Amino acid sequence: MASVAAELHRAGFDVTGSDAGIYPPMSDFLAGQGLRVFEGFSPDNLPSDGLIVIGNAVSRGNVELEAALDRSLPLISLPELINRRYLASRPGLLRRSVVIAGTHGKTTTASLTAAILRQAGLNPGWMIGGIPRDLPVPCAFGGGSEFVIEGDEYDAVYYDKRPKFFHYRPHFAVLTSVEFDHADIYPDFAAVKDAFRKFVRLLPRAGRLVAWGDDDTVCEIAGNASCPVIFYGESAGCDWRLEMGTSGESTCGEILSPEGGRWTMEIPLPGRHNLLNALAALIVVREMGVSVESSLEILKSIKGVARRMELAGEFPHGGSSVVLYDDFAHHPTAVRETLSALKQRHPDRRLWAVFEPRSNTMVRKRFQNELAAAFNDADYVILGALHRQERLPEDERLDRWAVAAGLEQSGKSAWVEDSVEAIAELLGRHLRGGEVVALMSNGSFGGLKDKLIKKITGNG
Numbered sequence: 514m515a516s517v518a519a520e521l522h523r524a525g526f527d528v529t530g531s532d533a534g535i536y537p538p539m540s541d542f543l544a545g546q547g548l549r550v551f552e553g554f555s556p557d558n559l560p561s562d563g564l565i566v567i568g569n570a571v572s573r574g575n576v577e578l579e580a581a582l583d584r585s586l587p588l589i590s591l592p593e594l595i596n597r598r599y600l601a602s603r604p605g606l607l608r609r610s611v612v613i614a615g616t617h618g619k620t621t622t623a624s625l626t627a628a629i630l631r632q633a634g635l636n637p638g639w640m641i642g643g644i645p646r647d648l649p650v651p652c653a654f655g656g657g658s659e660f661v662i663e664g665d666e667y668d669a670v671y672y673d674k675r676p677k678f679f680h681y682r683p684h685f686a687v688l689t690s691v692e693f694d695h696a697d698i699y700p701d702f703a704a705v706k707d708a709f710r711k712f713v714r715l716l717p718r719a720g721r722l723v724a725w726g727d728d729d730t731v732c733e734i735a736g737n738a739s740c741p742v743i744f745y746g747e748s749a750g751c752d753w754r755l756e757m758g759t760s761g762e763s764t765c766g767e768i769l770s771p772e773g774g775r776w777t778m779e780i781p782l783p784g785r786h787n788l789l790n791a792l793a794a795l796i797v798v799r800e801m802g803v804s805v806e807s808s809l810e811i812l813k814s815i816k817g818v819a820r821r822m823e824l825a826g827e828f829p830h831g832g833s834s835v836v837l838y839d840d841f842a843h844h845p846t847a848v849r850e851t852l853s854a855l856k857q858r859h860p861d862r863r864l865w866a867v868f869e870p871r872s873n874t875m876v877r878k879r880f881q882n883e884l885a886a887a888f889n890d891a892d893y894v895i896l897g898a899l900h901r902q903e904r905l906p907e908d909e910r911l912d913r914w915a916v917a918a919g920l921e922q923s924g925k926s927a928w929v930e931d932s933v934e935a936i937a938e939l940l941g942r943h944l945r946g947g948e949v950v951a952l953m954s955n956g957s958f959g960g961l962k963d964k965l966i967k968k969i970t971g972n973g
Contacts, residue, residue: 514568514591515539516640516651519546524654531558531577533570536957538644538819542651556580563587566594572671590670592680599638599660600682607658610682611637611797614664614712615689615725616705617847618790621782622687624648624818625794627661632811633803637661643841646816659685659801666708668698676708683716685800687793688724691731694844697873706734713738721800723793726751743800745792755792757785763813764788764854768795776809782817784854791815822851825962828969831946835969836862839962843872843955845883852890855949862949866891867936867961869954870911871900878911885919891951894920895939898931900956933959941968 514530519542522528531551535543543550551558554577559565565581565588573579581588602608613623620643627639628647638655640662645651664678664686691709693702716722716738724735726744735742745753758765758777765779766788780791795808817823825837836859842848852866866888870876875884876899888894896913917927930936940950952962966972 514566515543516642517566517591517595518548519543519650520652520654522546522548523650527560527563529558529560531555534957536960542644554578559584559586564589564594566591567670569668569670569677578671590673590680592669592677593673595640595662596680596682599640599654599662606656608660608682609658609684609801611659611661611685611687611801612664612678612681612683612712613661613687613689613793614666614678614709615687615731616666616692616694617844617850618689618786618793619663619665620818620841621787621821622689622790622793623661623663625791625812625815626687626797628815629794629798629803629808629811630657630659630661630801633798633807635659635801635803641818643821644819646819664712666705666712667695674698676712678712679715683712684720685797686713686716686720686722687797688713688722688731688735689790689793690725690728690846691734692844692846693879694872694874696877696879706730709734710737716740721797723797723800725789725793743796745796746789753792753796755788757788768792770805774805776805778809778812780812780815782815783822783858784850786850786854787817787822822854825952826966828966829946830944830969833946835944835946836949837962837965837969838949838951840951840953841955842868842953843875845880845887848884848887848953849889851951851953852888855951856890859949862947863892864890865893865895865940865944865948865950867895867897867940867950867952869897869900869956869958870913871954871956876900876902876905876911877909881911881916884911885916885923888920888925892925893943894925894927895936896927896929897933897936897954897958897961933961933964936961937964937968940965944969 518528529549531554565586600610613619624641624645630637636657638660640652642663666676668674669677699705718739720740722738722742725731727746727748744751747755752771754769756767763779768778820841823839825839827834827836840851842851913929917929920927
């Protein structure tokens with residue numbers, strides 16, 4: 514929503530917005546773009562005329578939505594707006610949508626894809642659901658044929674419960690992974706898989722699907738495509754194969770093409786999962802005419818996306834230092850991959866995992882056992898407060914104390930804390946220097962990052 518709002522503002526539209534909770538990095542971005550944003554919802558926020566774009570977090574009963582309906586103001590969902598403004602061909606401009614879909618890695622892979630196309634001179638448009646550090650803005654119309662968009666499987670709006678990506682007219686698509694998520698939308702894993710099956714069926718015969726070939730579910734879903742499928746991964750059956758290399762200041766691996774070509778891929782981002790994201794981006798842009806060599810050169814200096822394993826700083830402490838990362842991980846798989854990558858990058862440091870169970874899936878018991886296992890590479894674990902736990906019956910909620918007890922039994926130190934102030938105090942007492950701290954949340958985590966920096970530096 515924020516990315517598109519800023520693009521419309523730059524294009525000359527008068528844009529305002531309302532939200533119940535606004536936090537960095539997007540709040541800082543919107544302020545820098547000069548947009549008027551109202552904290553909270555009120556009928557007074559509505560314009561007298563114009564188009565009202567409804568986000569999928571807004572439902573009937575919202576006072577601003579109800580006022581818009583009472584006044585017969587025109588409404589549209591964000592995916593509908595994107596479809597009409599950015600993805601529709603028009604005289605002199607043939608649009609080919611490049612949709613990056615999957616449970617994990619969408620934002621990073623979409624950002625890398627758009628960055629490679631842009632630096633290769635193809636003048637793409639893009640819409641990224643975060644703050645890409647390799648692009649000037651999260652959303653741009655572009656002047657070329659290609660439009661890169663993050664294909665979200667979450668529903669579109671209160672009156673259209675289909676996934677957003679059904680609106681995105683894919684010509685090229687990437688499928689990074691398929692796991693159960695969004696428990697408030699999908700009743701079970703079968704429903705998730707069905708959504709992705711229908712998505713790949715949207716691809717035209719002349720299109721391309723780039724799919725992660727190491728996962729049986731992804732391979733099964735890719736079989737529903739009517740276009741050629743290009744599999745990538747580490748297993749022998751993949752068309753493009755990755756062989757992991759070293760992980761230090763850069764992450765390296767060898768990639769092998771279907772034709773027998775072999776290259777070294779080097780990226781500044783940590784982790785095997787980011788090498789796979791980069792490989793997916795390289796393959797899909799190759800289908801658009803960008804050479805492997807050009808992509809590899811561009812990838813050497815990528816910065817990634819804000820709050821995706823973002824280095825918040827290294828701070829002197831206890832005769833050594835504390836390295837702090839801010840991450841968006843909110844699913845056991847993402848937590849596991851994030852911690853594994855950080856352990857590889859900092860093998861000689863103790864690793865603290867500080868996790869906020871905030872998503873509509875993670876506040877439930879659905880992944881309770883998997884969550885405990887996801888912390889395998891951490892030395893210490895802190896579990897924060899359940900987000901909006903009052904919306905769930907107690908017997909359906911994630912039992913953080915059970916997770917912590919299991920971690921203690923496996924030899925780790927674990928805490929459960931409901932207050933971000935208490936978490937900051939706990940870390941302030943225990944950090945001795947020589948540690949890595951990973952803050953993981955798909956929200957603001959109550960401003961924990963800034964509070965912790967003050968504790969570490971002695972300014973709070």
